[in-house]
Amino acid sequence: MTAPLALKSYRFRAEREASWRELEALCMRVEERGLASLSEDELFALPGLYRATLSSLSVARAISLDQNVLAYLEGLCARAYVCVYGLRRRGLAVLWEFLARGLPALVWGMRKELLLAIVLLGLGVATGLALTLADPERFYSFVEPGMAQGRGPSASQADLARVLFDGDDTPGSLLTLFASFLFTHNAKIGIVCFALGIVAGAPTALLVFVNGLTFGAMVALHAQKDLLVEFLAWVLGHGVTELLAVCLCAAAGFVLGRSVVFPGRHGRLDSLALYGRRAGAVAIGAVGMFFVAALLEGFVRQLVPSTVVRAALASASGLLWLLYFWSGRRHAARELAPS
Amino acid sequence: MSRDELEIVTPEQVPLRFLLASSGDRILALLVDLLVLAVGLLLLLAIAWMAGGDAYLHAVVLLGVFLLVNFYFAGTELRWQGRTIGKRALGLRVVARDGGPLTAGMVLSRNLTRDLELYLPIAALFAPEEVLASAPVPVRWLALGWLFVIAALPFANRQRARLGDLVAGTVVVATPKAVLLDDLVREAPPSAATGLSFTQAELDIYGIEELHVLEQVLRSHDPAPELLADITARIQRKIGWQSPGRPVPPLFFLRAFYAAQRQRLEHKMLLGRRQARKVR
Numbered sequence: 001m002t003a004p005l006a007l008k009s010y011r012f013r014a015e016r017e018a019s020w021r022e023l024e025a026l027c028m029r030v031e032e033r034g035l036a037s038l039s040e041d042e043l044f045a046l047p048g049l050y051r052a053t054l055s056s057l058s059v060a061r062a063i064s065l066d067q068n069v070l071a072y073l074e075g076l077c078a079r080a081y082v083c084v085y086g087l088r089r090r091g092l093a094v095l096w097e098f099l100a101r102g103l104p105a106l107v108w109g110m111r112k113e114l115l116l117a118i119v120l121l122g123l124g125v126a127t128g129l130a131l132t133l134a135d136p137e138r139f140y141s142f143v144e145p146g147m148a149q150g151r152g153p154s155a156s157q158a159d160l161a162r163v164l165f166d167g168d169d170t171p172g173s174l175l176t177l178f179a180s181f182l183f184t185h186n187a188k189i190g191i192v193c194f195a196l197g198i199v200a201g202a203p204t205a206l207l208v209f210v211n212g213l214t215f216g217a218m219v220a221l222h223a224q225k226d227l228l229v230e231f232l233a234w235v236l237g238h239g240v241t242e243l244l245a246v247c248l249c250a251a252a253g254f255v256l257g258r259s260v261v262f263p264g265r266h267g268r269l270d271s272l273a274l275y276g277r278r279a280g281a282v283a284i285g286a287v288g289m290f291f292v293a294a295l296l297e298g299f300v301r302q303l304v305p306s307t308v309v310r311a312a313l314a315s316a317s318g319l320l321w322l323l324y325f326w327s328g329r330r331h332a333a334r335e336l337a338p339s
Numbered sequence: 340m341s342r343d344e345l346e347i348v349t350p351e352q353v354p355l356r357f358l359l360a361s362s363g364d365r366i367l368a369l370l371v372d373l374l375v376l377a378v379g380l381l382l383l384l385a386i387a388w389m390a391g392g393d394a395y396l397h398a399v400v401l402l403g404v405f406l407l408v409n410f411y412f413a414g415t416e417l418r419w420q421g422r423t424i425g426k427r428a429l430g431l432r433v434v435a436r437d438g439g440p441l442t443a444g445m446v447l448s449r450n451l452t453r454d455l456e457l458y459l460p461i462a463a464l465f466a467p468e469e470v471l472a473s474a475p476v477p478v479r480w481l482a483l484g485w486l487f488v489i490a491a492l493p494f495a496n497r498q499r500a501r502l503g504d505l506v507a508g509t510v511v512v513a514t515p516k517a518v519l520l521d522d523l524v525r526e527a528p529p530s531a532a533t534g535l536s537f538t539q540a541e542l543d544i545y546g547i548e549e550l551h552v553l554e555q556v557l558r559s560h561d562p563a564p565e566l567l568a569d570i571t572a573r574i575q576r577k578i579g580w581q582s583p584g585r586p587v588p589p590l591f592f593l594r595a596f597y598a599a600q601r602q603r604l605e606h607k608m609l610l611g612r613r614q615a616r617k618v619r
Contacts, residue, residue: 007602008609010524020519034419054353063609065601067551068520068558074356075517081349082432082514085440086420094443191409195455198502199485256506273436273508280448280507287409 009064016056020073023049023080030083050080103285104328106278110251113258117208117250121243124212125219132220142217151218157225164227164234190249190290194283197253198272200261204253211246233307236314238296244321245289252279252286289321345498345510347438355438357512359499360431365511369457371425372412379407408458413450417443421509430515436498436508449507456502460490523557524598535587535595541578542603546616550604553597567593577617 026046029037038046057073064070107114132138136153143152151160189211196203222231256272256279263271296317345357360368383403390396415423421433421441433449435441463486493501498510556562556570567589574580574596607614 007524007598007605009601009605010522013522017519024519051351054349054351057355058353063605065547065550065605065608066522066524067554068517069522072517072519075515077353078355078357078512079514079516081347081355082420082434085350085435191451191454195452195502198452198506269505270437270508272505276506276508277442277444277448280451281444283451284447 009060009066009069012056012059012063013066013069016052019049019052020056020076023053024076027076027079027083031079035083046080047084050077050084053077053080098281098285101328101331102281104325105331106282106328107248107251107285107325108328108331109278110255110282113251113254114247116254117247120205120208120250121212121215121247124209125216126212127209128213128216129220129223130216132217133223136221136224139217139221142213144214151221153221153224157227160222160225160227161230164230190246190286191283193246193249194252194256194279194286197250197256197279198260199257201254201257204250204257208246208250215243229311230307233310233314237310237317238293240314240318241289241296241321242293244318245286245293248286248289249283252282255279255282345436345512347434347436347510349438357434357510358515360429360511360513362494362499364429364431364513365493365499368423368425368429368431371428372415372423375424376407376411379411380404383407409454410450412453413447416446416450421446426511429513431511431513433509434512436510441509445507445509449503449509452501452503452506455486456489456492460486463487520558523554523594524601535583535592537578537580537596537599537603539603541580542600543614544578544618545574545600545604546614546618547604548616550597550600553593553600557593557597562590564589 022045026038026042026049030046035043053073054077057070057077060066060070060073128142132142139153189207193204193207196207218235219228219231222228255275259271259275260268266274296313343359343361345359346354347357348354383400387397387400390400412423416426416433419427422431426432433441433446435445463483489502492505493499498504500510504510553570556566571589571592574593575582604614
């Protein structure tokens with residue numbers, strides 16, 4: 001066979017085909033049954049085979065005009081690339097790393113945006129409070145009927161106090177239901193807050209402000225009925241966590257918006273991708289906080305009717321979150337280094 | 340690089356060409372996922388219904404619904420390296436646009452926006468009056484329009500990226516399985532034995548594009564004899580090939596020519612002269 005032997009591309013293929021086939025078999029198994037299905041030796045061989053095949057591809061592009069070989073190598077390298085660089089670490093280690101270091105560091109990195117969100121929320125609360133105090137009827141324009149649950153300027157002080165201090169008619173069970181309902185509702189607002197950030201952050205700001213308005217109106221309502229302290233203790237026991245989570249989602253949204261409007265030295269899309277991952281991680285952390293808030297609301301608050309204990313709970317949770325995010329300062333430099 | 344391809348530079352600095360997932364495949368994958376989701380939700384509802392008055396179970400079911408609706412996509416993509424059940428069925432997967440490894444953060448980010456670009460538009464389709472029910476009418480129309488712009492985003496950019504893909508810096512690609520066929524040269528008759536030989540001048544006429552077309556013809560399942568004869572005649576005329584005086588079967592000739600032509604072009608490529616097309 002003189003003709004084939006003289007062809008460099010033919011010899012090249014003959015020398016390396018076996019290792020391509022080996023890699024292909026490994027890829028097939030990883031795709032069907034996951035990395036765990038490989039033996040230790042095979043797992044060890046995978047990266048080497050991948051790099052060898054990748055180098056085959058580079059060589060083939062330079063010397064071979066056999067379309068089939070090129071297409072095969074392109075496809076095989078793409079599949080092997082995904083096997084080698086696909087999502088690897090999972091499970092508790094990732095979760096722990098994220099909670100212990102990642103989340104606080106990321107939050108610390110976007111502290112300016114977080115501050116902006118908190119200020120906006122505060123402005124909303126102040127506005128809602130002032131407007132409702134001036135004219136109690138405005139309560140209805142700030143609070144939707146579903147959320148008010150019968151509370152309003154026309155309700156008596158006794159009615160309002162009843163909501164604050166009992167509601168334990170069907171012990172435990174109804175409250176868990178309510179807690180998980182609240183969880184689904186607020187976590188949704190948070191997620192939308194984040195996702196809307198892409199539009200330069202404007203809808204996010206609006207959403208936070210409107211949330212503040214609602215809260216302010218509720219505060220005003222109870223202040224007028226002399227239940228201010230009781231209400232604040234009642235709502236802030238879980239509200240500190242919850243409002244902070246909303247602000248975190250909003251901050252993440254602002255980060256998205258900023259990355260689009262002011263991409264800096266990166267391209268607009270690259271900038272969005274770079275900051276989007278961080279913002280998304282923070283939003284996920286915020287969803288976890290909603291979960292904590294719902295637990296606080298569903299169990300702790302309903303079991304503790306004392307205003308003093310509730311107020312203590314509110315301050316303690318606020319302090320704990322502050323310390324937690326403050327701890328991110330140490331890791332922030334590493335997390336936020338440009339990748 | 341064609342419109343449907345995306346070049347990703349791997350950490351080894353080798354550019355890999357990925358086939359972008361087609362819109363149709365992605366919609367189909369989404370439908371499969373929505374079907375799985377719907378079955379899951381129905382199961383949960385059935386549990387809640389059978390539970391009757393047990394409120395604890397209701398709470399658990401509600402939690403389950405929330406987790407399923409919000410984390411089905413992220414969860415399956417985390418579990419199967421960037422593939423939901425629907426993507427697995429259609430041979431699609433998520434990869435990082437910058438060529439680095441796909442991280443959990445990317446998967447979570449790209450799925451956090453689904454509310455905005457999937458569930459809300461679907462809700463708006465079936466019950467437009469429910470979206471922003473308390474806002475004034477012009478604002479609602481604006482919001483509705485905006486929702487559909489976001490939902491239509493994948494059809495309006497080259498990478499078919501939806502909002503979540505842009506936020507996370509990911510791309511959805513197809514990973515078709517190419518089959519390695521036998522080298523055509525291996526089946527070519529040795530030129531010395533057949534007496535079919537080509538001079539350098541004869542092999543300097545055609546370029547790579549023609550070689551690839553010839554490869555396609557030779558690799559096609561069962562080429563028509565007339566087609567082969569026609570191609571043979573054209574090639575012989577173009578390169579001015581002198582027949583050795585005895586009849587040469589077209590397939591026989593074409594294989595020998597392919598081998599000789601490929602050898603010549605690869606040789607020239609190695610020396611830095613890449614002849615893309617034939618000489619006019």
